[in-house]
Structures are given as structure tokens and as C-alpha cells.
Amino acid sequence: MNKKLLEQLKKIRQDYFNSPGNAILSLLMLFLLVKVGIWFISWAFINAVWTGENNEAARPGGATWAFIIKKIRFFLFGFYPKEHIWRIIVTVALMGASFVPYFMKRIHHKVLVFIAHMIIWPLIIGFFLAGGIGLEQVSTNNWGGLSLTFILSALGLLYSFPIGILLALGRRSEQPVIRILSTVYIECFRGIPLITILFMSSVVVPFFLPSGVAIDKIIRVVIGMTFFQSAYLAEVIRGGLQAVPKGQYEAADSLGFKFGLQQYLVIMPQVLKITIANIGGISISFIKDTTLVLIIGMFDLLGIVKPLASDSNWLGMEPEGLIFAGLVYWGICFAISRLTYKIEVKANTLPAAGVKA
Amino acid sequence: MTAAEVKETAAPEATGNAPIIEIRDLNKWYDDFHVLTDVNLIVNRGERIVICGPSGSGKSTLIRCINRLEKHQKGDIVVMGLELTEDTKDVSLIRQEVGMVFQSFNLFPHLTILQNLTLAPIWIRKMSQREAEKIAWKYLKRVNIAEHALKFPSQLSGGQQQRAAIARSLCMQPKIMLFDEPTSALDPEMVNEVLDVMVTLAEEGMTMLCVTHEMGFARRVADQVIFMDEGKIVESQSPDKFFSEPENERTRQFLKQIHAIS
Ligand SMILES: Nc1ncnc2c1ncn2[C@@H]1O[C@H](COP(=O)(O)OP(=O)(O)OP(=O)(O)O)[C@@H](O)[C@H]1O
Ligand SMILES: [Mg+2]
Numbered sequence: 001m002n003k004k005l006l007e008q009l010k011k012i013r014q015d016y017f018n019s020p021g022n023a024i025l026s027l028l029m030l031f032l033l034v035k036v037g038i039w040f041i042s043w044a045f046i047n048a049v050w051t052g053e054n055n056e057a058a059r060p061g062g063a064t065w066a067f068i069i070k071k072i073r074f075f076l077f078g079f080y081p082k083e084h085i086w087r088i089i090v091t092v093a094l095m096g097a098s099f100v101p102y103f104m105k106r107i108h109h110k111v112l113v114f115i116a117h118m119i120i121w122p123l124i125i126g127f128f129l130a131g132g133i134g135l136e137q138v139s140t141n142n143w144g145g146l147s148l149t150f151i152l153s154a155l156g157l158l159y160s161f162p163i164g165i166l167l168a169l170g171r172r173s174e175q176p177v178i179r180i181l182s183t184v185y186i187e188c189f190r191g192i193p194l195i196t197i198l199f200m201s202s203v204v205v206p207f208f209l210p211s212g213v214a215i216d217k218i219i220r221v222v223i224g225m226t227f228f229q230s231a232y233l234a235e236v237i238r239g240g241l242q243a244v245p246k247g248q249y250e251a252a253d254s255l256g257f258k259f260g261l262q263q264y265l266v267i268m269p270q271v272l273k274i275t276i277a278n279i280g281g282i283s284i285s286f287i288k289d290t291t292l293v294l295i296i297g298m299f300d301l302l303g304i305v306k307p308l309a310s311d312s313n314w315l316g317m318e319p320e321g322l323i324f325a326g327l328v329y330w331g332i333c334f335a336i337s338r339l340t341y342k343i344e345v346k347a348n349t350l351p352a353a354g355v356k357a
Numbered sequence: 358m359t360a361a362e363v364k365e366t367a368a369p370e371a372t373g374n375a376p377i378i379e380i381r382d383l384n385k386w387y388d389d390f391h392v393l394t395d396v397n398l399i400v401n402r403g404e405r406i407v408i409c410g411p412s413g414s415g416k417s418t419l420i421r422c423i424n425r426l427e428k429h430q431k432g433d434i435v436v437m438g439l440e441l442t443e444d445t446k447d448v449s450l451i452r453q454e455v456g457m458v459f460q461s462f463n464l465f466p467h468l469t470i471l472q473n474l475t476l477a478p479i480w481i482r483k484m485s486q487r488e489a490e491k492i493a494w495k496y497l498k499r500v501n502i503a504e505h506a507l508k509f510p511s512q513l514s515g516g517q518q519q520r521a522a523i524a525r526s527l528c529m530q531p532k533i534m535l536f537d538e539p540t541s542a543l544d545p546e547m548v549n550e551v552l553d554v555m556v557t558l559a560e561e562g563m564t565m566l567c568v569t570h571e572m573g574f575a576r577r578v579a580d581q582v583i584f585m586d587e588g589k590i591v592e593s594q595s596p597d598k599f600f601s602e603p604e605n606e607r608t609r610q611f612l613k614q615i616h617a618i619s
């Protein structure tokens with residue numbers, strides 16, 4: 001028999017079956033696990049229904065995936081008019097395509113690409129998704145589903161990143177005014193739950209705007225999320241800044257670098273490398289946080305489950321909808337987690353690519 | 358290279374008329390702690406000065422005042438005709454002309470050795486990448502690490518890293534080089550490869566201020582050896598006199614300790 005397997009079996013016996021009480025407990029847990037597993041598999045696969053026009057197709061003890069399949073358009077695009085859905089696809093495709101320059105060796109100044117994104121993304125979203133100029137306007141009330149989740153996450157991260165960097169630098173500044181303002185900002189927005197910030201931005205902010213001026217709620221949500229997320233990112237980046245040795249600053253100083261170039265060329269690349277795992281983790285929680293927009297009446301991937309399951313043809317389909325939404329979130333977050341891990345490994349092993357002298 | 362040979366080349370030579378560094382009545386405090394007291398030092402073009410003294414005597418602080426990594430509170434420091442004051446524009450200009458080598462190398466870990474060398478010439482001297490790389494290769498060869506140019510700092514030994522750091526400073530084509538204990542973080546077998554680079558540099562007429570306890574190096578290249586204690590320059594002599602007949606009692610004790618070690 002395989003020696004490694006034997007060793008593991010031995011370890012299992014030591015850890016889980018080292019006394020009669022533990023053995024009983026372990027067996028009980030195993031039994032429950034198997035039981036739940038079997039139940040889930042039969043629900044999700046064996047007894048599942050994949051086709052059908054309404055909930056009459058449902059079978060007891062089985063999931064009605066037909067609901068998801070029939071409603072997939074809404075899960076992806078919300079209540080965006082069917083004939084205009086191509087506009088969402090174009091928007092997302094363009095946003096995706098705009099990442100290409102990051103991988104081009106010829107482009108040295110990725111930061112300029114980033115700044116371009118900050119300007120171009122809202123323009124793309126405004127032109128194609130919102131419409132109004134050349135294209136028919138679609139109210140943001142109709143936006144929803146996974147594409148809304150994507151757009152909110154992307155815009156939130158896009159703007160909170162540079163602001164987070166500035167705040168982190170501000171908090172370490174020698175100028176007392178800048179330092180205090182940054183600190184107050186960071187501590188305030190970290191101390192308030194996101195849900196409160198979203199409420200404020202949707203209910204309180206319009207109250208203070210002069211009458212006749214209306215800011216669309218999607219913009220208010222993005223601004224609210226940016227406030228919140230930039231405060232968190234600032235702390236992550238500050239941690240990275242603290243990890244860069246003083247000697248790096250001194251070396252750059254002594255070569256004649258001033259603050260801006262020093263940060264751009266010497267310090268920030270090291271900070272990003274140090275914090276990449278944390279930034280990945282925090283991005284994942286930001287993406288999950290976008291689900292909170294449902295409290296202000298936006299139907300993102302999670303929020304849309306309820307209205308869809310209120311369709312009289314598909315009453316009682318919440319479990320399927322929620323499990324589907326959960327799986328999609330899990331898939332996205334898992335992918336980001338793997339991606340940051342890959343980047344991290346690459347960043348850490350780069351210097352070891354050659355032979356040590 | 359024998360010591361005698363080097364000493365000949367290191368003999369004081371006719372230097373430019375205006376001193377390249379003038380320090381007058383320099384005083385510096387860290388809060389209440391008086392680190393430097395009434396320091397006066399004139400350095401002429403091409404002069405090699407070795408600064409030694411016990412730990413905490415203010416050696417690092419003194420040379421770090423010269424490129425304004427540290428600010429002073431009283432007295433004047435004039436480097437290449439520019440007085441160091443709160444005016445930041447001048448500081449950056451001075452720093453471009455004054456290279457500094459640190460005990461802990463401080464190479465940029467995210468860049469290759471070649472990139473370390475070309476970063477400042479490209480961004481600060483506004484050289485083209487080609488031009489900067491040409492100069493970089495010249496100095497990489499000079500300090501004998503050309504074959505490591507495309508590696509990252511962490512892949513190099515301490516001695517190699519320190520030579521790369523010297524080359525990085527030289528790529529800015531400075532008029533003055535400051536060294537703060539460049540060999541004290543090195544394993545003994547690597548000390549000489551770094552000292553050799555420094556000796557060559559001295560022979561080429563670079564103005565150098567070195568904080569070091571390598572007395573062999575001081576004997577070989579120094580025009581002036583300065584002994585500091587408790588923030589003051591206690592003794593300033595030619596190396597001959599410094600080692601054979603030091604005037605100050607503390608210098609004598611210090612030299613005894615050094616000899617006892619080496
Ligand atoms: N940033 C600082 N804040 C407060 N005190 C400092 C600071 N830097 C140095 N000192 C103190 O100033 C004194 C002189 O320091 P300095 O580093 O110049 O000494 P040194 O002669 O270079 O010593 P060493 O041989 O150990 O490098 C020391 O007593 C040190 O503790
Ligand atoms: Mg020192």
C-alpha cells in the first residue's frame with residue numbers, strides 16, 4: 001500500500017479517533033456530511049428539472065433549474081430592454097478590451113493607461129448603457145443583474161484605488177493639515193457601515209442638492225462606494241508603505257528624485273508588490289459588498305432573485321435563484337483569488353528567475 | 358597593487374581653487390540631543406577624506422548633511438557654490454551632483470541591476486534609454502559586474518550589490534561621492550572587492566568623503582583623516598601623522614582598539 005496514504009490514515013486515526021467519545025463524534029459528523037451531500041446531489045442533479053415553462057414542471061425533492069435557464073437574461077442584464085441588450089455586451093466587451101494595454105510591453109507608463117480608464121469607462125457606460133446621445137435612453141432603474149454587479153465593482157475599484165493611494169500618502173505626510181484631513185477621512189469612512197453610506201447617498205444627498213439638480217442613483221452609489229473603499233484601500237497601502245525600508249527613500253533622494261517620481265518609480269511598485277494579496281482580498285469583499293445596493297432598490301445579481309421569483313409562473317423559486325447567485329459570486333471571487341495568487345507568485349519569483357550568483 | 362604604489366598616486370595634488378564643500382560652524386540637534394557641535398570642514402576638489410570615530414559620534418549625520426538627507430539647524434554648508442537651505446530646488450540639484458553609497462546598499466529590489474543604474478539618468482538627467490544604458494554598461498564593466506546586469510539585486514552577493522550601488526551613483530556622473538561605511542555590512546572576503554573599486558575611483562581624482570574603519574584604505578588613499586567623537590571633529594590630519602603621531606588622547610585610544618581588532 002502507498003506509504004503516504006498509510007501515514008495519512010494513521011494521522012486521521014490519531015486526530016479523530018483517539019478516544020471513544022471522539023470516535024462517536026467523528027462518525028456522527030461523517031454520517032451527517034454524507035447525508036447532506038447525498039441530499040444535495042439528488043436535489044441539484046438527480047431530481048433536477050432542466051426544462052419547463054413554469055413552476056408546474058417542478059418535481060418534489062429536485063431543483064427547478066428551468067427557472068434559471070428561462071430567466072437567465074434577467075440574471076445577466078436585469079430589466080434592460082431586450083432589444084438593447086447588445087449595448088450592455090458592447091460596454092462590457094469594451095471595458096474588458098481596455099485591459100489589453102496593461103499587457104503590452106511597449107507601453108511603459110501603465111499609470112497613464114489607468115488614468116485613461118478613469119475617464120473612458122464612465123464615457124463608455126454613459127454612451128452605451130445610459131444612452132441619450134444617439135442611442136435611446138435607458139433609465140438606470142432598468143439596469144440590473146450580473147452586469148450591474150460588474151459595473152459597480154469595476155467603477156468602485158477604479159476610483160477608490162488612486163484615492164486610496166493619495167490618502168495613504170496623505171496620512172504619512174509631514175504637512176499636518178494633509179495628515180489630519182486624511183486621517184479623519186479614513187477613520188470616518190472605515191467607521192461607518194457601507195449600508196449606511198449607501199442610504200445616505202441615496203436618501204440624504206438628494207435632499208441637500210438644489211432643486212432641479214438630480215444626480216443619478218448609480219453615480220451616487222459609485223461615489224458612496226468609492227468613499228468607503230478608498231478608506232480601506234488606504235490602510236492596506238499604508239501598511240505596504242510602512243514595509244518599504246527607509247533606505248529606499250534615502251537612495252532615491254540621494255539620486256535626486258523628488259517626491260512624485262520617487263513614489264511612482266521606486267516606492268509604489270514595491271508597495272503594490274507587498275500588498276497584492278491584501279488588495280485581492282479586499283477587492284473580493286468590495287465585490288460582495290455591491291450586493292448591498294438592493295437596499296436602495298437596485299436589482300443586482302442577488303437583488304434580482306426576489307422579483308424574478310415573484311413571477312406568478314415561477315413562485316417559490318427563490319432557493320434556486322439564491323443558490324445560482326451564490327455560485328456565480330463564488331466563481332468570480334474564486335477567480336480573483338486565484339488571479340492575485342498568480343500575480344503574487346510571479347512577483348515574488350521574478351528575482352529568482354536566474355541563477356543565484 | 359602595493360600600498361606604497363597607491364600612496365604615491367594619492368599624494369595631495371594641486372586642486373581647484375574654490376573648495377567644493379565648505380562647512381562652517383555646523384550644529385545639528387535631534388530634538389534636545391546635540392549631534393554635531395561646531396563642525397568646520399573644507400574639502401577641495403579631488404580631495405579624499407576619511408572620517409572615523411566611535412559609534413554614535415555623528416559621522417553618518419555629518420556626511421548626510423552634505424546632501425541634505427539630514428537638515429542642520431545652525432551654521433553653513435556650501436556645496437559646489439550652492440548653500441544648503443530650505444530651498445528644495447537647490448537640494449535636488451545638489452543631490453544630482455553628490456553620489457551616496459550606503460552601508461546597506463539600498464538597491465531598488467524591483468528593478469534589475471541595469472535598470473537600477475539607468476533609472477536616475479533617464480528620469481532626472483533626461484537621457485535617452487540608449488544613452489543611459491551606454492553609460493551604465495561602462496560603469497558595470499568598471500566595477501566588474503557586467504555579467505550580472507540583468508539580474509535582480511537579491512540574486513547578487515553583498516559585495517556585488519555594493520559595487521552595483523557604487524556604479525548606480527556613478528551613472529549620475531557626480532562630482533562628489535559620499536560613502537557611509539560601505540563595507541561594514543559585508544562578509545570579510547567581499548570587503549576588498551569593494552575597496553578596490555573605491556581606490557580606483559580615488560585614483561581617478563573623485564572627490565570622496567568616506568566614513569569607514571578600514572584603516573588600510575585610509576592609509577592608501579586619504580588626503581586627510583578626520584576623527585570624530587561626540588559630535589565634534591577631534592582631530593584632522595594627513596594619514597601619515599594620524600596613524601604615527603595622533604595628537605589627541607581619544608584618537609590614540611580609538612586607534613588602539615581598531616588595531617586590537619584587526
Ligand atoms: N533620526 C535620529 N533621531 C534621533 N537621534 C538620532 C537619529 N539619528 C541618529 N541619532 C543619534 O545621533 C547620534 C549620531 O548618529 P550617527 O548615525 O551620525 O552616528 P555614527 O557616528 O554614524 O555611528 P555609527 O558608527 O554607529 O554609524 C547617535 O547617538 C544616534 O543615536
Ligand atoms: Mg553611521
